[in-house]
Amino acid sequence: MTAALVCAVEGLDVLLCEKSDRAGGTSATSAGTIWVPGTRQAREAGFGDDGDDVRRYLDSLIGAADDGRRAAYLATGPETVDYLARNSEVKFQLYARHPDYLTNRPGATMAGRALAPVPFDGRLLGADFALVRPPIGEFMALGGMTIGRDDIEPLARPFGSLAHFRRLLSLLARHASDRLRHPRGTRLLMGNALVARLFFSLRRRNVPIWFGASLRELTMREGRVTGAVLSSGGGTVRVTARCGVVLATGGFGGSVERLNDHVRPPLAHAVAFEGAAGDGIRIARAAGAGFEGDHESPVFWTPVSGTGWLRGGRGAFPHLALDRAKPGVIAVNSAGRRFVDEAVSYHDFVLGMHRAHESVPSIPAWLVCDRPALEAYGLGRVPPGRRSLRRYLASGYLVEAPMLDALARRIGADAAGLSDAVERNNRFAASGIDEDFGKGSTDFDRHNGDPRHGPNPCLGPIATPPYYAMALYPSTLGSSVGLRGDADGRVLSAQGVPIAGLYACGNDMASIMRGTYPGPGITLGPGMVFAYRAAMAIAKG
Numbered sequence: 001m002t003a004a005l006v007c008a009v010e011g012l013d014v015l016l017c018e019k020s021d022r023a024g025g026t027s028a029t030s031a032g033t034i035w036v037p038g039t040r041q042a043r044e045a046g047f048g049d050d051g052d053d054v055r056r057y058l059d060s061l062i063g064a065a066d067d068g069r070r071a072a073y074l075a076t077g078p079e080t081v082d083y084l085a086r087n088s089e090v091k092f093q094l095y096a097r098h099p100d101y102l103t104n105r106p107g108a109t110m111a112g113r114a115l116a117p118v119p120f121d122g123r124l125l126g127a128d129f130a131l132v133r134p135p136i137g138e139f140m141a142l143g144g145m146t147i148g149r150d151d152i153e154p155l156a157r158p159f160g161s162l163a164h165f166r167r168l169l170s171l172l173a174r175h176a177s178d179r180l181r182h183p184r185g186t187r188l189l190m191g192n193a194l195v196a197r198l199f200f201s202l203r204r205r206n207v208p209i210w211f212g213a214s215l216r217e218l219t220m221r222e223g224r225v226t227g228a229v230l231s232s233g234g235g236t237v238r239v240t241a242r243c244g245v246v247l248a249t250g251g252f253g254g255s256v257e258r259l260n261d262h263v264r265p266p267l268a269h270a271v272a273f274e275g276a277a278g279d280g281i282r283i284a285r286a287a288g289a290g291f292e293g294d295h296e297s298p299v300f301w302t303p304v305s306g307t308g309w310l311r312g313g314r315g316a317f318p319h320l321a322l323d324r325a326k327p328g329v330i331a332v333n334s335a336g337r338r339f340v341d342e343a344v345s346y347h348d349f350v351l352g353m354h355r356a357h358e359s360v361p362s363i364p365a366w367l368v369c370d371r372p373a374l375e376a377y378g379l380g381r382v383p384p385g386r387r388s389l390r391r392y393l394a395s396g397y398l399v400e401a402p403m404l405d406a407l408a409r410r411i412g413a414d415a416a417g418l419s420d421a422v423e424r425n426n427r428f429a430a431s432g433i434d435e436d437f438g439k440g441s442t443d444f445d446r447h448n449g450d451p452r453h454g455p456n457p458c459l460g461p462i463a464t465p466p467y468y469a470m471a472l473y474p475s476t477l478g479s480s481v482g483l484r485g486d487a488d489g490r491v492l493s494a495q496g497v498p499i500a501g502l503y504a505c506g507n508d509m510a511s512i513m514r515g516t517y518p519g520p521g522i523t524l525g526p527g528m529v530f531a532y533r534a535a536m537a538i539a540k541g
């Protein structure tokens with residue numbers, strides 16, 4: 001969508017083809033954050049992000065070798081954000097605080113690099129609102145109200161303060177009025193706001209969009225991509241592309257089958273949109289494109305809990321930031337033992353799960369807490385606050401027991417191990433130091449802890465029954481490995497030569513982060529920047 005929009009702004013004839021019946025793919029269901037260091041928004045907020053710091057940070061994670069794409073990304077990121085703001089409704093704002101994910105590395109920051117799409121009023125889209133893919137059911141409440149991070153506390157504790165109560169009333173009033181006219185809430189946040197803004201801007205530029213139009217193959221003449229064959233409306237359509245074809249079919253993060261070609265042990269859940277099934281990569285490879293597969297991790301990971309019981313859900317709740325880091329919440333494996341700092345990023349948490357699984361079965365792992373922690377912070381799809389747990393317990397999503405040894409039996413974990421893990425956790429909670437895994441020892445950990453809790457905002461006792469457990473499985477937010485590309489989004493052949501007329505962006509192109517996860521927004525940020533660079537390269541001819 002970004003590539004199409006920029007091409008349209010630059011005066012080219014554009015056709016956007018979407019396989020499904022709605023716009024947005026995984027992006028529409030994401031948090032919508034982009035990691036773009038050095039923006040105008042950051043400077044205006046007083047974050048003079050020194051380019052050297054960003055480079056040191058990325059070098060420490062990915063290594064210093066760069067095929068030119070990383071430098072191009074850093075150089076063009078701020079320009080991309082400004083260009084879109086000037087020429088379209090695609091607008092971003094800086095998070096006041098959203099740290100990099102490895103704040104103990106040189107050059108890391110606590111804020112200034114992560115931007116959120118400005119919320120969008122879906123009503124502006126008119127009938128087109130129905131064409132924006134909704135967020136996953138796991139992130140909505142009351143039949144279609146999107147819940148942003150700032151909405152959680154007012155919804156959980158409406159009587160906690162006057163401000164909470166007012167906020168709740170305003171959310172409910174808006175949602176009730178929305179539901180009289182629309183199938184879901186029109187207050188669009190996060191990835192849904194991003195996609196709605198892109199879609200709105202494309203409509204304003206009169207860019208033709210074909211829904212239900214699926215790329216089948218690329219047409220080529222004398223080594224140059226000259227167009228595409230699409231299946232559409234039950235037939236086949238050939239489209240000629242004078243300047244180029246940009247692949248943006250989302251990598252293969254939504255297809256359990258494709259993911260299992262790359263990951264071990266096999267996955268059961270994919271939380272990304274199922275339409276992101278590797279089409280673009282497969283079709284480009286058939287046309288001679290090279291594949292970059294030597295990443296630290298082939299995919300971007302997140303732990304999920306199974307929500308097959310939730311109507312309208314994707315079947316998996318991604319445990320991104322809300323529960324694992326909180327005090328009084330630990331993760332244990334089948335030995336009943338902790339195996340990782342629970343507060344690390346979702347990607348690193350799953351890598352920890354995999355490491356532990358090599359010696360002790362750790363898939364599933366279990367989040368364990370007591371009643372006060374459950375009420376204070378919630379767990380997965382179980383929101384915080386005092387409420388009936390009946391449906392969560394009845395579905396087996398949440399496991400409850402009056403004693404720790406009974407909980408261990410119910411989840412098939414070693415009871416002595418669990419008792420020891422909890423005893424150690426409680427000791428660490430009192431001293432404020434996690435001697436085993438360092439939970440709460442980094443700024444990033446503490447950011448997602450509870451700032452009101454001390455001495456360590458991520459460590460609290462597990463001592464007040466009943467006790468709870470929830471199974472966690474590895475899943476993915478998207479694929480990292482993908483097509484070989486250059487700094488202008490040109491797809492390279494297996495020999496490293498650009499294939500004339502063929503471009504890729506988003507997860508179709510191999511990630512410049514090479515399977516590491518430096519911070520929030522490291523897939524959508526590069527996705528948009530390389531879409532912009534590809535469009536500009538096409539426009540320049």
Ligand SMILES: Cc1cc2nc3c(=O)[nH]c(=O)nc-3n(C[C@H](O)[C@H](O)[C@H](O)COP(=O)(O)OP(=O)(O)OC[C@H]3O[C@@H](n4cnc5c(N)ncnc54)[C@H](O)[C@@H]3O)c2cc1C
Nearest residue numbers: 019025026027030031033215250275478506507521523524
């Ligand atoms: C819960 C969640 C939260 C996330 N939060 C963030 C975040 O905050 N920041 C971030 O950077 N990343 C985030 N991610 C990851 C991010 O959403 C994805 O990496 C990103 O959306 C991929 O974008 P894309 O444009 O490559 O693909 P998509 O957004 O999936 O778009 C691909 C589109 O191509 C279409 N398509 C597929 N095949 C064909 C075909 N043959 N012909 C025509 N069309 C086709 C699909 O239908 C789809 O609409 C999150 C992921 C999840 C699941």
